[in-house]
Amino acid sequence: MTEGKTPGPHWRLDWPTSRGRRVASANLKTQVEDFQVDEILDFFPAQSDAQAVTGSGEHLCLRLEKSGDNTEFVARELARMSGCRAFDVGFCGLKDRHAVTRQWFSIYWPGSEAGDPEYIARVAERWQVAGAQRFSRKLRRGDHQGNRFIITLRNVRGSREQLDEALVQLKQSGAPNYFGPQRFGHDGNNLDRAASMDPNAMDSRGRRGKGKKRGGAAASKNVLYFSAARSWIFNEILARRVDDGNWATPLDGEPGVAADPEVVTGPLWGDGGTAATGLQAALERQVAEQAPELLKLFSTTRMKPERRPLVARPDDLTWEWLDLDCLQVAFSLTPGQYATAVLSDLFELEDMSLGQHKKR
Template identity: 60%
Template sequence: MSFANTGVGNWRLDWPVSGGRRVASAQLKTAPEDFRVSEVFEESAERATPSGSNGVAGEGEHLCLYIEKTGDNTEFLAGELSNLAGCRSFDVGFCGLKDRHAVTRQWFSIYRPGMMDEDAALIERVSEHWPVRSAYRSVRKLRRGDHQGNHFVIRLRQVGAERDVIESALARLKAQGAPNYFGPQRFGFAGGNLDRAVHIDPSTLNRRSGQGKRRGRGSSRAGGGRDGRKNVLYFSAARSWLFNEVLASRVADGSWRSPLSGEPVDIATGPLWGDGGTSAGGEAEQREREIVAQTPNLASLFLTTRMKPERRPLVSMPRNFNWLWLDDGSLELEFFLEPGQYATTVLSDIFELEDMSLGHHNKQHG
């Protein structure tokens, strides 16, 4: 199997699965209630008591709200919280992006120093738009990856395959996990984000905004403004695609669950490319450099940036993984994933998924 890039505008966006092929088909997100995500954040439990005079637990300058949403994406809700609280958008923090076409519960922090007496009123205003399931005060802002992970309850409909075949595949998934690919949505329609990445001036990724304003996360290495944020998006897509290519080669030869010589940690990992390429040595480094070299138009992005090379696990291991066949023939799955791992990627190792929410989105915007 060849892993060479096929060129701009023709990117590979579907990678090998662990079993050699997907054994079943299914419909995903027929309704938002079919995809439920709850953010797991241990600090919230630690702050449950004692309560302050306004009924909100804990102390600190940040009010943290556990909000349930349906039909809104995370960044939109963060912007609305900024408006309701009368603060800057930068003063609203969250741990990760959650699906729009789903029922999700996640934490947001709002910087409100000296305003504890007004917390109850703000919570009431927010509750007029979204249910607030819990609240506490914290000394620090929530940032990406602060949470312990996400708990999923997902219902698949129109499941097409023999049950014993699916049961066997699910048992394998529970035992060995799935390849930890980045999902195709990161790369844009038909890989459009990758097409744009090859035209980025890499030097713009090192420029700092001259506006003198505080920057949000992810913008510290990009020029200020909307173009800078887009460049970071395209750069991230390039980095993620190169990781997927390395992982694909390891899945193809069956080495994706065991570390190669030269990997800097004792689990199987792949490169998030950066300045100097990879932090691996030995066999792992040689293999990774050979694969990345097959796509020189993306590899060249990293020659002048200051992005430190990082590692990402090759295995996504769902914990507390259980499933149940329902009376209508649908399949309900429940599991926990660590931050940066994707439920649809895990399920795509077994199922050819048809995302029904895409049809809903097209109807809304047609």
């Protein structure tokens, strides 16, 4: 049995917490309104009249409030309603389906400004339109500055005093910046697929298999599995750092990131493995080599190794007890950080939305 894995399921999908244990348990997403997400995109001004389009450009951008529909489904529907290609609808990130989410979409609709009000009215029949803006380019993944979460946890079980103390510590020190388990599929199915992939299914840039059509379903799945493998290796290395008690402390050989050379990071594996050196590189390679079935995927790619912070720091963290066993927390995270992963450092969470809906 490979280190870091447990029998049934094959892949570890629950990683150690910063305190060595969780201080409480709670139900997540009991109601759709219990999980609210506001995308932060500060280059669009606040608007008092969502139906009035401001700005200029070939792309019509709409801020939509939705629940029950995933981001990619909404993007496809917006493309169908406008007559553009699905590829020509952009968004900054995928948002939870079983939640109330507000996010921006861009629709490539050049020379159609006169038709904006009619199109917006049609969209408003499906989703609430909270903003409208013309823009010069398509929105792309990671364009946003982050997300603001308001999360209501129900049936909270544990010491309120200990939980309040843990929340204070979370506000001060952050939490391990794990990738969320949804990235790995049900019981790690995405990792199973990654382990069985032909390394040649990814081209030298790690984006598309040879002979695959651009944007094809098979190529998209390969990228999904490749990303899952990369993320799982990161989580395993972070887990080792958490176990060792140095997940928030730089080690010898820490390469940092361009924006903040002092930040503590872990590897997003690539050609050559890791950009770290010295003690940190030795630790990262030792952990990653315990999953040779995943490392083989990087043997034929030329994807540059990247770094990801090991610490997720929730900004403007506040909390309020709505009842004896009902807690509401609010905080902001930068793109690519998971609210559920942050909360899982304190809570044993039961996601009440699982199995309630078929995937749309």
